[in-house]
Amino acid sequence: MKKTLLFAGCFATILACKQKGTSNNVAENKAFSAMCENYYQDGLKMDPISATFIGDERYNDLLPNDGSQEFIKKYKAYNENYLDSLKKYDRKSLNHNDQLSFDVLKDKLDMNIEGLKYHSEYLPFNQMFALPLTIGQLGSGTSAQPFKTVKNYEDWLKRMSAFSVWADTAIGNFKKGAAVGIVLPKALVVKMIPQMESMVVTTPEKSLFYDPVKLMPASFSAAEKQKITSEYSNAITNVIIPTYKKLGDYLKNEYLLKARTTSGWSAMPGGADWYAYLVRQQTTTNKTPEEVYQTGLKEVARIKGIMNSVKNSVGFKGDLKAFFEYMKTDKKFMPYKNPKEILDAFENIHQRMIPNLKKMFDHVPKTPFEIRQTEAFRAASASAEYNQGSADGKRPGIFYVPILDATKFNITSGMESLFLHEAIPGHHYQISLTQENTSLPNFRRFGMHNAYVEGWALYCESLGKELGLYQDPYQYMGALGDEMHRAVRLVVDVAIHTKNMTREEAIKYMTDNEAISTEGATAEIERYMGIPAQALGYKTGAMKIRELRTKYEKQLGAKFKLAEFHNEVLKDGSLPLSVFETKMDNWAASVI
Structure with missing residues (x-):
């Protein structure tokens, strides 16, 4: 998602609150x-x-x-x-x-x-x-x-x-x-x-x-x-x-x-302390860079095991990196002739999951939604992103897709998981529902915390099979690739900024562990070089939401309702993860 409230040269988003409700005082x-x-x-x-x-x-x-x-x-x-x-x-x-x-x-x-x-x-x-x-x-x-x-x-x-x-x-x-x-750099x-x-x-x-x-x-x-x-x-x-x-x-x-010729923040005066601050800011936790790094290594190993099982299930002979190369280069995975076909394919994903979506979400946004091609002037350096709509619904939420050459757009890049993350039910549901809810304080309507917002969107990627997606093993592999991508981030972001990992070493680590082109990996690594720690929020937040869901499923048994869990996750707007966890635990206790 493009965090439309995070601009270089502008300071952190101004949040605020307008109270509603009753009180003893x-x-x-x-x-x-x-x-x-x-x-x-x-x-x-x-x-x-x-x-x-x-x-x-x-x-x-x-x-x-x-x-x-x-x-x-x-x-x-x-x-x-x-x-x-x-x-x-x-x-x-x-x-x-x-x-x-x-x-x-x-x-x-x-x-x-x-x-x-x-x-x-x-x-x-x-x-x-x-x-x-x-x-x-x-x-x-x-x-x-x-x-x-x-x-x-x-x-x-x-x-x-x-x-x-x-x-x-x-x-x-x-x-x-x-x-x-x-x-x-x-x-x-x-x-x-x-x-x-x-x-x-x-x-x-x-x-x-x-x-x-x-x-x-x-x-x-x-x-x-x-x-x-x-x-x-x-x-x-x-x-x-x-x-x-x-x-x-x-x-x-x-x-x-x-x-500078160096890649990481620690190469600058005071850079190590600065980066540690950014880790806390972007994850809304007290985790140290090293703790994040170790989590990343464990997740990379776990997801790689699942990837190998999918590779074997389609009968591919060769190692995982060879499978990545096959998915990146085989022409059958690049069926599109023009940008419209790609945009239509994303809309098809949307339509296919609607029946199951209704079972998992009983509150949906009124804000209009559109899929658009990223403007040419910024497409070369842009990622797919979501730009939020206006609170009054007059401006739609927009899912932007950069398309430089439609004939090279690869379906195994994780189109289904990308849509779940950037569009529905990811950023579009979370941001729009929050903005539309006038009973919330303004700071929860219009504020954002990276780990919560991106964590929710990444968590939504994990809902693919429940939503009827990921039926094609290559699309599932794309989804695993997206999850691996977020795990790799935990490793390379910290290593670049605290362990003197070079740009080139980080690019190689990424291409060794996921199905991404060298060009794509380069753009990603350069993003982490320019915006330290921002990429850490995704996996940190998603793991917390999934951890809480698993805990409440066991704790509540038959009383656990997924739609109610999702309502509770979203209803109070963006929160720091520590505040969010306490709120969710109180909700679960009330259900019991």
Whole structure:
């Protein structure tokens, strides 16, 4: 999933809470609710792009210079002030909902403040999470930024104009980082340069930022259309194109020369402590990098055993790596001629599992859902991903599939498990149901914790056989490959950032243990190099959900109902795993 609330150059998603319910201490809860609502509103002003993505249009004209020292000081004060406010409340006097809010808010504030010890602003963007890429998506007119009214167009014009200031600060921060040894690996920088250069076009009409002009509503007057066309052409010519050229030139001519040849965070000053912090942040646990690494080794061995049994069941003669190569290269596994056939195949997966889906989920989202091909300008470096819909249902949840060459799209890549994860019942169900539930506090409606969100999606992959999928052994092998992929991540992410594993060694480990091309493994490993520890949340969260399901099945016996378990997992929104486990244990005790 593309975590649409996680942007490079932007700080952690602003969460908030608005209390509903009753309490023995009405005044206490009312004050707590007001404090949380203020936190929410203040946070949206600081992170207006996140506001745009959740459908709040009040700040669609803002693009904060979030790498500036002024902003960082403001952000620090914001977190410290609300942590002080939180200390004024007695958790025990709050009702159940407020206690969850208290726990999540405290965890969030503590982690945000601790994170300020590390100069993340010195690495303002990379080849995966980058405001320059997000701006391209928003400016294309096909993403969260609305282009339906004249004001919408005026808002985006202001946001575009601020991009140049943001870029100047990003370059300045790259330089500060280079001066103290906090720099990106060269392997990542060489991928960033063409991304910037692709936005430098000869005329405004050739820019993707001109697309909203082509899509202007017919209801606009001739004068409005002429004014917007002129203003957008001017902004693209004098702001957008020069800004991308400036970023590309700096990366190519200066930063690349100072980028490091090492792959991991521990190669930078203070990098080992920084990475340990990121592990805790992304897993929402107190696990050490070494504990995660050891879990990864055990899971790789376990899944490999199942893979071997599937290989043997289809009568393949040869070892597992030879089987991987067979699945990657045999033309029978690449039946598609054009992108539409691939998108239709994903919709077919959806339709096939609907009967069983209804048995396992009695609460389904109202938010519309679409399957789309990833835009060409970012497809080369993109993974399949889910972009959430808006809470009001006006913008659909979108499952994006990057297709560079349809004739090389391989069905054994795990199409069924991918759909379960990114689309239904994975991210689309979890995020949409949470956003639609207006009885939840805002921080649970619009917040996210990596281990919970990605853990749920990976857990959904394990439901394939129960949903009537994975009947074809090669699709099941693809699903096992996806699970192996998440297990491999636990090994290589930690090894890259704490054990001096090189990019090349990590790529080899990945291709040795799963059916992935060298190109695919390269993109994945480079992702972990640029966004440390994020990939650890998937397996950590999924194992916790599966562990709890297994425990409750034994504990509750005939009283265990899978749909009720799924309802309980999803109903309170995203939580840190420690808070989540306590909540689930209380639920199981109530069923007994």
